[in-house]
Amino acid sequence: MQEQTYTGQRILESALHLFSTRGYVGATTREIAKNAGIAEVTLFRHFESKEKLFESVLNTYSFLPALKGLLPQVADKPYEEAMLTIATRFYEKLTHRKEMIKLIQAEVQRYPEKLLSIHKTFVDELRQTLAGYFKDLQKKKILADFDPEIGAMAFLGMCFSYFNSQEILMHKKHTQKTKEETLSGFVKIFVRGTAV
Amino acid sequence: MQEQTYTGQRILESALHLFSTRGYVGATTREIAKNAGIAEVTLFRHFESKEKLFESVLNTYSFLPALKGLLPQVADKPYEEAMLTIATRFYEKLTHRKEMIKLIQAEVQRYPEKLLSIHKTFVDELRQTLAGYFKDLQKKKILADFDPEIGAMAFLGMCFSYFNSQEILMHKKHTQKTKEETLSGFVKIFVRGTAV
DNA sequence: GCATTTTGTAAGCGCTTACTTACATATTAA
DNA sequence: TTAATATGTAAGTAAGCGCTTACAAAATGC
Numbered sequence: 001m002q003e004q005t006y007t008g009q010r011i012l013e014s015a016l017h018l019f020s021t022r023g024y025v026g027a028t029t030r031e032i033a034k035n036a037g038i039a040e041v042t043l044f045r046h047f048e049s050k051e052k053l054f055e056s057v058l059n060t061y062s063f064l065p066a067l068k069g070l071l072p073q074v075a076d077k078p079y080e081e082a083m084l085t086i087a088t089r090f091y092e093k094l095t096h097r098k099e100m101i102k103l104i105q106a107e108v109q110r111y112p113e114k115l116l117s118i119h120k121t122f123v124d125e126l127r128q129t130l131a132g133y134f135k136d137l138q139k140k141k142i143l144a145d146f147d148p149e150i151g152a153m154a155f156l157g158m159c160f161s162y163f164n165s166q167e168i169l170m171h172k173k174h175t176q177k178t179k180e181e182t183l184s185g186f187v188k189i190f191v192r193g194t195a196v
Numbered sequence: 197m198q199e200q201t202y203t204g205q206r207i208l209e210s211a212l213h214l215f216s217t218r219g220y221v222g223a224t225t226r227e228i229a230k231n232a233g234i235a236e237v238t239l240f241r242h243f244e245s246k247e248k249l250f251e252s253v254l255n256t257y258s259f260l261p262a263l264k265g266l267l268p269q270v271a272d273k274p275y276e277e278a279m280l281t282i283a284t285r286f287y288e289k290l291t292h293r294k295e296m297i298k299l300i301q302a303e304v305q306r307y308p309e310k311l312l313s314i315h316k317t318f319v320d321e322l323r324q325t326l327a328g329y330f331k332d333l334q335k336k337k338i339l340a341d342f343d344p345e346i347g348a349m350a351f352l353g354m355c356f357s358y359f360n361s362q363e364i365l366m367h368k369k370h371t372q373k374t375k376e377e378t379l380s381g382f383v384k385i386f387v388r389g390t391a392v
Numbered sequence: 393g394c395a396t397t398t399t400g401t402a403a404g405c406g407c408t409t410a411c412t413t414a415c416a417t418a419t420t421a422a
Numbered sequence: 423t424t425a426a427t428a429t430g431t432a433a434g435t436a437a438g439c440g441c442t443t444a445c446a447a448a449a450t451g452c
Contacts, residue, residue, distance in 0.1 A: 007428080021305050025222040029410060039430050044411060079391055106302045108365060109217050119365060134390070144392050150373070150381035151390055157357030157382075158350045164357075169304060169315060177346070185346030193389025194330070194347055195275055196340050203399080225440060235400050240441060 008046045010036045015057050020099040023106050024054060058111070061100050062118050067093070067129045079142055080191045086130070087159050087183045094163045102168055127152045158186050204242045206232045211253050216299040220250060220306055254307075257296050258314050263289075263325045275338055276387045282326070283355050283379045290359045298364055323348045354382050 014036035018027035029050050033040040047053040070089055074082035094101065108115045127149065134148035162182060166172040177185075210232035214223035225246050229236040243249040266285055270278035290297065304311045323345065330344035358378060362368040373381075 005428090023219045023221060023302065025219060026306075028408085030408090040410090041412080041431085042429055045429080050410065105364075106219065110222075112366070116365060116367075120367065120370065123361065123367075142392060143390050144388065146385055146388075146390060147381050150378060151385055153358060153378065154354045154382045154385050157354035159353075161353030161357045161360075162349060165319070168301075169312060170308070171312075171316065171319075174316065182346055182349065185343050186350045189342055189347055189350050189386065189389070191389055191391045192340065192342075193385070193387055194339050194342060195387045196338060201398095224438085226438090236440090237401085237442080238399055241399080246440065 005046075007036075007038060007042065011038065011043055011046055011053070012057055012060050015053055016061055016099050016103070019054065019057060020103040020106065024110055029053075054111075055114075057103075058114055058118065061097075062121075067126050071129065071133055079137065080187060083155070083187045083191060084184060087155075087187055088180075090126075090156065090159055091163055091179065091183065094160065095167060098167055105168075123156075126156055130155065155186075155190055158190075159183070162186070201242070203232075203234060203238065207234065207239055207242055207249070208253055208256050211249055212257055212295050212299070215250065215253060216295040216302065219302050225249075250307075251310075253299075254310055254314065257293075258317075263322050267325065267329055275333065276383060279351070279383045279387060280380060283351075283383055284376075286322075286352065286355050287359055287375065287379065290356065291363060294363055301364075319352075322352055326351065351382075351386055354386075355379070358382070 011032065015027070015032050018032050018035060021027075022031075029043055030040050032053075033043045036043070043053070047056060067086070067090065070086065074085050077085065104115045104119050108119075130152035131148040134143060134146075134151050137143040138145070138148065166175065166179070207228065211223070211228050214228050214231060217223075218227075225239055226236050228249075229239045232239070239249070243252060263282070263286065266282065270281050273281065300311045300315050304315075326348035327344040330339060330342075330347050333339040334341070334344065362371065362375070
């Protein structure tokens with residue numbers, strides 16, 4: 001891949017921000033350049049076209065999943081405590097990737113193959129990692145008998161939806177419960193269930 | 197509200213479709229008209245401007261929440277069976293509103309107040325309805341002690357996330373488990389938990 | 393059968409967009 | 423100190439967009 005200069009890097013950062021907030025069409029090359037603090041003609045010296053810039057943004061900011069590295073850290077923790085740590089870290093990772101997630105949701109139909117590939121790689125890694133963790137605990141008879149894949153989907157799903165409503169749909173302005181209370185409540189329900 | 201003619205109705209349907217797949221900026225009035233099978237000049241005879249058309253689309257296709265009407269139907273069912281019915285109906289309602297949901301996700305930053313209001317009204321109604329149901333069952337000592345609001349968020353969240361990945365991010369092309377298996381698995385986990 | 397309403401066709405305006413060319417200036421490297 | 427490289431300024435092109443005007447044609451209503 002082309003080595004990025006300082007100017008090129010600023011262009012990419014500006015582009016990610018504007019592509020994710022305005023969409024591909026709504027983000028003009030004029031505005032991307034201005035936001036990056038350069039002349040528009042300079043943008044076209046670094047990137048052949050707007051479309052190539054968009055592709056570079058996707059390549060540069062694709063997900064770097066890291067839940068795998070987290071599991072050894074919670075291996076010796078009690079199950080419920082471990083799940084809370086995983087939920088909190090997952091939320092933090094999503095928050096760091098907020099702009100890329102917004103970009104994928106907004107433009108998934110403009111570049112379906114690429115964006116779905118990025119997203120799927122990310123989701124599959126998460127799901128498989130968490131499902132593997134559940135399988136291990138089931139072998140140790142710590143967990144009940146349920147489909148680990150579905151369990152992973154359920155858990156990540158409720159956390160992602162909460163992240164989505166708080167950070168992307170900005171409901172956090174109207175929320176009374178803290179993130180900690182909410183994630184803790186999710187974990188409690190996931191671990192203990194809701195029936196008597 | 198202005199009474200919609202047949203032509204006006206087709207324009208609105210075409211606009212919803214193109215606004216949700218291409219975004220507000222990416223959906224041109226030329227294409228909206230063509231897709232509706234009319235001349236572009238006719239579009240401007242029915243709607244003062246592109247922006248007024250967009251607003252009419254929001255007003256016309258705002259959510260019509262209907263989970264409330266469902267609860268009496270499941271009141272006498274066993275808890276787990278009732279939850280599966282609720283999950284299935286919720287998924288169906290989301291599927292019917294797929295384009296509006298896509299529109300909200302894509303354009304929430306262009307029209308934050310309006311779109312967030314629509315979405316929040318929808319989500320609040322769902323959450324409150326489901327939380328009320330949980331409270332009733334808790335009073336009857338059928339459910340454990342947990343925050344009904346957080347329970348509602350967790351349940352709706354995992355269902356929505358699954359819907360989002362299947363129907364909007366189109367992962368269903370790569371999915372082996374059926375929707376029924378997945379929702380059933382979600383409900384089982386939600387009701388019984390995952391710990392032994 | 394005629395009047396009214398609705399829509400189509402055609403042309404166009406003013407503006408914006410992505411992108412290019414040419415020359416000047418600033419910065420960096422030799 | 424000079425050469426090379428990177429960027430800025432200015433002007434411009436071609437295409438497309440939202441929207442309008444004028445007239446013709448089709449559909450509807452009385």
